[in-house]
Amino acid sequence: MVTPADIHKLLAPATAFAGEVQDVLNKTVCNGAVVGAVVSWDKDLEQKIVNVGTKLRDLVARPVPLCLDNKKPKCWLEAQYRCDLDDRGRFLMVISSFFGIYAPDGKTLLCHYDYERNKAGYPAAHLQVQGTCPALGLLPGRRSAGELAKLHFPVGGRRYRPTIEDMIEFVLMEGFAEGRDDWERVIADHRIAFQEKQLSAAVRRRPDIARAVLADIDGLREGRA
Numbered sequence: 723m724v725t726p727a728d729i730h731k732l733l734a735p736a737t738a739f740a741g742e743v744q745d746v747l748n749k750t751v752c753n754g755a756v757v758g759a760v761v762s763w764d765k766d767l768e769q770k771i772v773n774v775g776t777k778l779r780d781l782v783a784r785p786v787p788l789c790l791d792n793k794k795p796k797c798w799l800e801a802q803y804r805c806d807l808d809d810r811g812r813f814l815m816v817i818s819s820f821f822g823i824y825a826p827d828g829k830t831l832l833c834h835y836d837y838e839r840n841k842a843g844y845p846a847a848h849l850q851v852q853g854t855c856p857a858l859g860l861l862p863g864r865r866s867a868g869e870l871a872k873l874h875f876p877v878g879g880r881r882y883r884p885t886i887e888d889m890i891e892f893v894l895m896e897g898f899a900e901g902r903d904d905w906e907r908v909i910a911d912h913r914i915a916f917q918e919k920q921l922s923a924a925v926r927r928r929p930d931i932a933r934a935v936l937a938d939i940d941g942l943r944e945g946r947a
Contacts, residue, residue: 729761732772735814736761736805740774743801743886746912747776747786750890750905755786757801772814775802785824788899797832797898798824801886813923815839821889823898835877835884847883848874881920887913 736759744757758778764771775783776799783802787795800822808815822834833851840846852871859867877884887909893899902908925932 731811732761732770732805732807732814733759735807736772736774739803739805739814742912742915743774743776743803746887746890746908747799749908750901751788751790751799751894751899752786753790770806772805773802774805776800778802783820785822785828787828788893790900790902794826795828795899796826797893798826798828799889799893800824801889808923819883821884821886823889823893835889836874837880837883839880844874845876846880847877849877849884850874881924882917885913885916887916 740757740759744755747755747757755776756778757774757776759772759774760778760781762771762773762781763769771781773781773783776786777784783800785798785800788797788799789795800820802820803816804818805814805816807813816837816839818836818838820834820836823832824830825832831852833849835847835849837847850871850873854868855870856867858865858870858873865872890901890905891909894901894905
């Protein structure tokens with residue numbers, strides 16, 4: 723059973739993470755989007771569940787409108803993460819994530835990025851797109867032309883998988899939403915922060931490679947001295 727101490731240990735970093743997601747949304751494509759964080763105990767799985775998501779209610783995320791004013795939104799975005807602490811119990815780790823883009827009705831899904839750590843059967847990080855593709859029906863395999871949404875397109879793997887920043891850039895570059903004047907700078911800043919976290923995680927898992935690279939850099943510096 724989850725204890726108050728467990729909740730506090732998880733809720734603090736989860737709330738900070740939710741704040742980061744909320745910040746990038748409201749500084750680029752949203753006005754007043756709320757991203758929440760909840761820690762609970764799953765009786766069936768017998769484990770802690772940390773949910774971070776847009777318009778989070780009853781552990782389920784809901785889409786938020788991508789608009790900077792009171793006009794009808796051109797599209798909606800949903801983001802949800804399931805998290806836990808890493809193997810050492812020190813850093814918040816994403817177990818799974820979902821980023822979906824919806825039509826103006828807020829219900830019809832266009833596409834979504836999914837990530838699920840250690841998932842078997844298809845790529846852990848992948849893209850799925852709604853629609854029909856005649857070429858798919860001509861290819862060998864079990865998929866028909868109307869089953870495009872069932873294809874899982876690999877997108878980078880665990881370490882440098884797509885992020886919510888990529889989804890925001892997508893909707894802005896395609897004209898699905900309007901962004902604030904400095905959205906590109908905000909996206910760049912948040913991307914750097916994510917990449918630094920991923921780099922730190924990679925170094926912790928493979929310190930031997932980190933030491934080898936640093937030794938090589940030191941050798942080059944000595945050679946130039």
